[in-house]
Amino acid sequence: MSLIRLQNISRRYQMGTETIHALREVSLEIQRGEYVAIMGPSGSGKSTLMNVLGCLDSPTSGRYELNGTDVSEMDDNELAEVRNREIGFVFQTFNLLPRSNALHNVELPLIYAGVHADERRQTALTALQQVGLGDRVHHRPNELSGGQRQRVAVARALVNQPSILLADEPTGNLDSKTGEEIMALFEELAQKGNTIILVTHEEDIARQARRILRIRDGLIASDERLERKS
Amino acid sequence: MKLLLEMVEGLRIAWDAIGANKLRAVLTTLGIIIGIVTVTLMGAAIRGLNAAFLTSVSAVGTDVFFIQKWPWFNEEPWWKLLKRREIYLADGHAFIRKANPHWHVNLQSVGVRTLRYGHNVATGVFLVGNTETAVVTDDLSFSAGRYFTAAEVEGHRPVCVLGADVARNFFPHGQAVGRRVRIDDMAFEVIGVLEKKGKFLGIENLDNTAHIPVTLMGRGFTFFPGIRIAVKVGGLAHLEDAREEVRAVMRHVRRLPPTDPDDFSVNSLEAFIQKFTQVSRIIGGVGLFITGLSLFVGGIGIMNIMFVSVTERTREIGVRKAVGAKRRAILIQFLIEAAVICLLGGLIGLGLATLITWGIARFFPATLSLPIAALALGVSALTGILAGFLPAWRAARMNPVDALRSE
Numbered sequence: 001m002s003l004i005r006l007q008n009i010s011r012r013y014q015m016g017t018e019t020i021h022a023l024r025e026v027s028l029e030i031q032r033g034e035y036v037a038i039m040g041p042s043g044s045g046k047s048t049l050m051n052v053l054g055c056l057d058s059p060t061s062g063r064y065e066l067n068g069t070d071v072s073e074m075d076d077n078e079l080a081e082v083r084n085r086e087i088g089f090v091f092q093t094f095n096l097l098p099r100s101n102a103l104h105n106v107e108l109p110l111i112y113a114g115v116h117a118d119e120r121r122q123t124a125l126t127a128l129q130q131v132g133l134g135d136r137v138h139h140r141p142n143e144l145s146g147g148q149r150q151r152v153a154v155a156r157a158l159v160n161q162p163s164i165l166l167a168d169e170p171t172g173n174l175d176s177k178t179g180e181e182i183m184a185l186f187e188e189l190a191q192k193g194n195t196i197i198l199v200t201h202e203e204d205i206a207r208q209a210r211r212i213l214r215i216r217d218g219l220i221a222s223d224e225r226l227e228r229k230s
Numbered sequence: 231m232k233l234l235l236e237m238v239e240g241l242r243i244a245w246d247a248i249g250a251n252k253l254r255a256v257l258t259t260l261g262i263i264i265g266i267v268t269v270t271l272m273g274a275a276i277r278g279l280n281a282a283f284l285t286s287v288s289a290v291g292t293d294v295f296f297i298q299k300w301p302w303f304n305e306e307p308w309w310k311l312l313k314r315r316e317i318y319l320a321d322g323h324a325f326i327r328k329a330n331p332h333w334h335v336n337l338q339s340v341g342v343r344t345l346r347y348g349h350n351v352a353t354g355v356f357l358v359g360n361t362e363t364a365v366v367t368d369d370l371s372f373s374a375g376r377y378f379t380a381a382e383v384e385g386h387r388p389v390c391v392l393g394a395d396v397a398r399n400f401f402p403h404g405q406a407v408g409r410r411v412r413i414d415d416m417a418f419e420v421i422g423v424l425e426k427k428g429k430f431l432g433i434e435n436l437d438n439t440a441h442i443p444v445t446l447m448g449r450g451f452t453f454f455p456g457i458r459i460a461v462k463v464g465g466l467a468h469l470e471d472a473r474e475e476v477r478a479v480m481r482h483v484r485r486l487p488p489t490d491p492d493d494f495s496v497n498s499l500e501a502f503i504q505k506f507t508q509v510s511r512i513i514g515g516v517g518l519f520i521t522g523l524s525l526f527v528g529g530i531g532i533m534n535i536m537f538v539s540v541t542e543r544t545r546e547i548g549v550r551k552a553v554g555a556k557r558r559a560i561l562i563q564f565l566i567e568a569a570v571i572c573l574l575g576g577l578i579g580l581g582l583a584t585l586i587t588w589g590i591a592r593f594f595p596a597t598l599s600l601p602i603a604a605l606a607l608g609v610s611a612l613t614g615i616l617a618g619f620l621p622a623w624r625a626a627r628m629n630p631v632d633a634l635r636s637e
Contacts, residue, residue: 056552056630077556084554095549095634099246111239112554114232156553 001068003163003195004030004053009062009072011048022048023059024218030197032163035190037198037206040215047168049215050199054087054166055079067163084112088157092169094149096141102128102152103137109160127155131185147178154185158194165189165196171205183208236559240566247539247567248574258535259575261528262613265521266579266606267586272517273602274587276510281597283506292499293469294367295476297325297459301495303505314493315484316456319444324483325459330475336360336367336460337444341452345440346412347400355396356439357413359447359457367462373397375407375422383443390418393439394426411440413451418442469500525609528575529617536568536621547625548633557626564625568618569611576610 011023022045030036040046051057052064055071058079064072071082088109089095096105106124115123128137131151141149150170157165167186171179187208190196198209206212207226214221248255299314322337329335339359345352362380364370370377374397378389390411397406397420406420427436444457459480463472477496484493540547547560580603587598 051631054552056634077558080551080554080556083552089552091634095545095552097546097549099250108550109553111235112550112556112559114235160554 002029002065003032003034003067004028005063005065006052007063007065009052009059009064011045011052011057012060021218023052025062026218026220028213028220030195032195033193035186035196035198035210037200037209037212038215039200039203039206039212040221041201044215045218046199046215048218050166050168050197053164053197054089055082080112084109084160086163088160088162088165090150090153090157090165090167090170092172094141094146094153094173096149096152096156098141101138101140102133102144102155105141105152106156106159108156113160124155124159127159128152130158131155145178146174147181150174150178150182151185154182154189158189163195165194166199167196168199169201170198171200171202179205233558233562236562237566239559240563241570243563244567244570247543248571254535255571255574256578258531259528259571259578261531262525262572262575262610263528263579263582265525265528265613266576266610267583268521268524269518269609270580270583270598270602270606271586272514272521274583274598276514276517277599277602278591278597280507280510284503287499287503291369291462292503293463293465293472294499295461295463295473296497297461297476297480298495298497299456302497303501317459317494318455319448319457321483322444322457322459325479328479328482329461330463330479332464333476334363334366334462334464336363336462337457338364338460339444339447339452339454339457341447341454343413343440343451345396345400347409350400352396352399352438354438356393357447357451358439358441359444359451360441361444363462364441364460367460371425373423373425374404375420377422377441378443383445386445387443388416388418388446389421389443391422391424391441392420393424393437395435395437396440397423413440413442416446416449469498473498525613528572529613532568532572532614532617533620535571536564536618537624539567540564540621540625543625544628544633544636547628548630548636551628551630552634560628561622561626564622565615565618568622569614572610572614572617573607576607579610580606 006026006028009023009026009028010021013020013022026049038046038049048057052059055066055074056079058074059072062072063070066082066086069082071079074082097108103121103124106127107120110120110123125134125137128134131154133148133151133155136144136148141152144152154165157167170186171182174182183205186196186198190210196209198206200206210226212222212224212226214224297317299317300311304311319337322335326335326337337360341357343355343357345355358364360368361383362378365377372391373394375391377391378387381387382389390413392400392406392411400406400411401409406423409420410417411420412418424437424439424441442451447457461476463469463476473496477492480494480496481492486493550560550563583606584598591597
């Protein structure tokens with residue numbers, strides 16, 4: 001069974017009198033453990049695809065099965081629960097809570113999952129140690145470097161042990177050296193068997209994945225499998 | 231369990247958010263502070279007034295009935311009462327003859343006169359004509375001398391008892407008893423001085439007075455032709471039965487046929503207290519309404535700043551939703567923030583009110599009560615939740631994609 005199965009997914013927006021077809025009848029399958037990059041120029045529909053994959057947005061038509069469950073007809077609260085359980089987000093701008101320290105930022109998904117304080121703290125600490133920030137748990141985002149902030153975000157994304165790690169331009173706000181560090185972290189996570197979906201417009205970043213989906217005008221233009229580098 | 235976790239998180243966020251905008255929070259809650267201060271001060275003043283009133287009234291006693299031509303509170307049109315017969319001294323004596331032997335009956339008449347002693351003049355003295363029973367009915371006590379006797383009342387003896395203030399003015403060095411004072415043109419021998427009573431409701435002076443036998447009052451000391459009959463029935467039990475008995479005796483004195491209405495009124499402090507309570511409730515109600523308005527205005531301020539807070543933190547809301555916060559969690563978060571701001575205002579307001587109450591309690595009766603304080607805090611938290619609901623609801627319904635995209 002595929003982890004992700006999109007069947008004829010369309011997403012249309014109404015902008016005034018004009019209808020925008022962000023996605024047109026997209027069908028796609030992603031297996032557990034895959035490391036996929038989604039590429040495309042701006043306006044191609046890659047952000048919409050990421051939002052639909054991440055259950056932040058619902059398709060206008062079509063069917064989306066995530067982990068065997070149809071999520072395309074779910075309401076706001078049900079989707080929130082799916083996001084909490086199944087998906088870990090990493091954003092270009094990190095999106096950490098500025099007034100909370102690293103530990104509390106990582107604890108956040110666990111709070112909404114209803115995990116007890118003691119267990120929450122332990123789990124969050126472990127996640128921070130996994131990304132190499134065991135000594136920075138009480139620092140606030142503004143006391144951390146860009147690379148460290150993104151690591152906190154990765155720890156937050158992983159803390160609930162989601163099915164998918166969904167990263168939207170994770171290196172877009174980092175210099176090339178720290179960008180490489182983050183990509184190395186992703187490589188490590190991929191090797192451990194995590195499913196990673198990476199949205200980017202940089203060719204050399206996308207090349208580090210095992211599969212590249214190119215989106216153009218709301219359609220999948222190409223689906224390329226890469227040889228495993230080692 | 232989850233709800234509790236979300237509330238704890240909400241409390242934590244609220245505390246952080248307020249800490250990040252301390253001045254804004256204080257300014258926002260100013261309306262609530264003012265509202266709470268006025269509510270509690272209003273309550274404190276009314277309570278103080280009530281307490282002072284009851285202490286003043288209880289000095290007279292609630293088991294005393296006053297038979298008078300006029301009622302204290304008009305139940306009937308005054309022109310009907312105008313036809314009532316006057317109550318004369320003779321009626322009073324007739325009443326005493328027919329009265330229950332356990333009662334203490336005093337015949338009273340009042341006027342305002344000028345007193346003289348040598349070159350000293352006291353104007354506006356409250357002159358009271360009494361019988362010897364006034365000692366019981368008015369619960370009198372003396373700092374010197376005695377009250378007049380039944381024989382002195384019957385014998386029209388020119389004796390008088392002075393109030394504490396009058397005595398002190400005329401005889402600053404004491405020794406009032408045995409001296410002669412003049413009331414209008416008549417000389418009276420001072421036989422006693424009343425103990426100081428203080429002021430009624432803290433306003434009306436009860437010590438600027440003089441008592442003479444009621445039998446002398448008819449000699450131009452009052453322009454009211456009638457008297458009032460004060461009846462102390464003794465004991466507070468069965469007060470209504472006692473009132474009926476007093477009424478029956480007076481009807482007998484008046485020889486009223488059973489079908490005729492009373493041509494007199496039986497007044498008591500009981501009714502006075504009821505009236506006072508009623509008035510103080512109205513004042514309290516109006517006061518609460520006005521202060522409620524100020525709380526309402528404060529609530530609008532809270533709502534306004536909560537909208538600002540929601541807009542400022544749109545991205546945070548997006549992040550929380552992305553990691554799995556449901557609508558309820560976001561709603562709770564902002565409701566708690568609004569409630570905490572208001573509660574802070576309530577606490578500050580209560581603190582100020584306590585200080586102010588403590589200050590005015592030196593000049594005017596006022597006490598701050600625990601129920602009022604609890605009510606004030608409850609009301610302020612409720613205001614926060616009500617005012618915060620609309621902004622919180624807007625935040626809860628936000629679309630996560632749009633929220634994450636906002637700057």
